[in-house]
Amino acid sequence: MCKEFLSENLGPSALNRSQALEHNSFIAKSLFSTSEEQLILIADGTYCYCQKSSNNIFQRKSYSVQKGTHLVKPFVICLADGHIIDIYGLFEASKNDASIIIEIFESHKDLCNLIKHNDIIILDRGFRDSISFLENNYKLITKMPSLLEKNHNQLSAQEANYSRLVTKCRWVVEVINSFLKKSFKAISRVKNNSLSHIIYDFKIAGSLINRYFKRLFSDKDDFNEIVNNIKLKLNDNNHNQLKDI
DSSP states (O other): OIIIIIHHHSSGGGSOHHHHHTTOOHHHHHHHOSSTTOOEEEEEEOOEEOOOOSSHHHHHHTEETTTTEEEEEEEEEEETTSOEEEEEEEEETTSOHHHHHHHHHHHOHHHHHHOOTTOEEEOOGGGGGGHHHHHHHHOOEEEOOOOOOTTOSSOOHHHHHHHHHHHHHHHHHHHHHHHHHHTOGGGTBOOGGGTTTHHHHHHHHHHHHHHHSOOOOSSTTSHHHHHHHHHHHTTOOOTTOOOOO
8 A cells, every 4th residue: 555555646746746736726726826837735734642651751742732632743735625745744742833844844855846936835823933934945925814913802804804715725624634534533543552653544544535535625616706706805894893902
């Protein structure tokens, strides 16, 4: 599986640039892209729950304060229609998404060979500390939901509308992470003696998704209408918006 099936269906080397561009979704291209040659990537980490270890060093690294339990992190980078480029990891629970994506770009040259300047990468707010790295080192155009400004208790109408544009396209990676956990339950929670090979299990699951699962498109019967409505309302004001105190 790892030598043949996986290499044919997963990884930046499994498809060339022109094949990757075919996986740009209509809505993502219409909302963010200015050229047919821009590749649209979506990235996010997920969780693989494991046991509490008797090894004190690993126990500390695998404990997630946010989740209150022990886990390791696989990391998914996919295209706009849900085609998985690759699954990276396993990463420590104590590492955040920003530090993980920096590590991936620095250590996986095959991924860097696939992307070009001015390609688009869609992220969530957890990647805010990696934005300057991606923009300055790889000349990527980053798209992330708006951040709340200091001393403000809500986003402006325009910031909220822009955030919805990102969410409209970023949901794909959340569905992929859900597929990995719900369709392949053997990798959602594992015993520690399986951790040595669990990343290969994730990669095989990702290969199966690429090969046999349907591509992910939202509102496929109303592409043009949806995009036109989004663009039309992008600069609308919210007349019910509360004033900052």
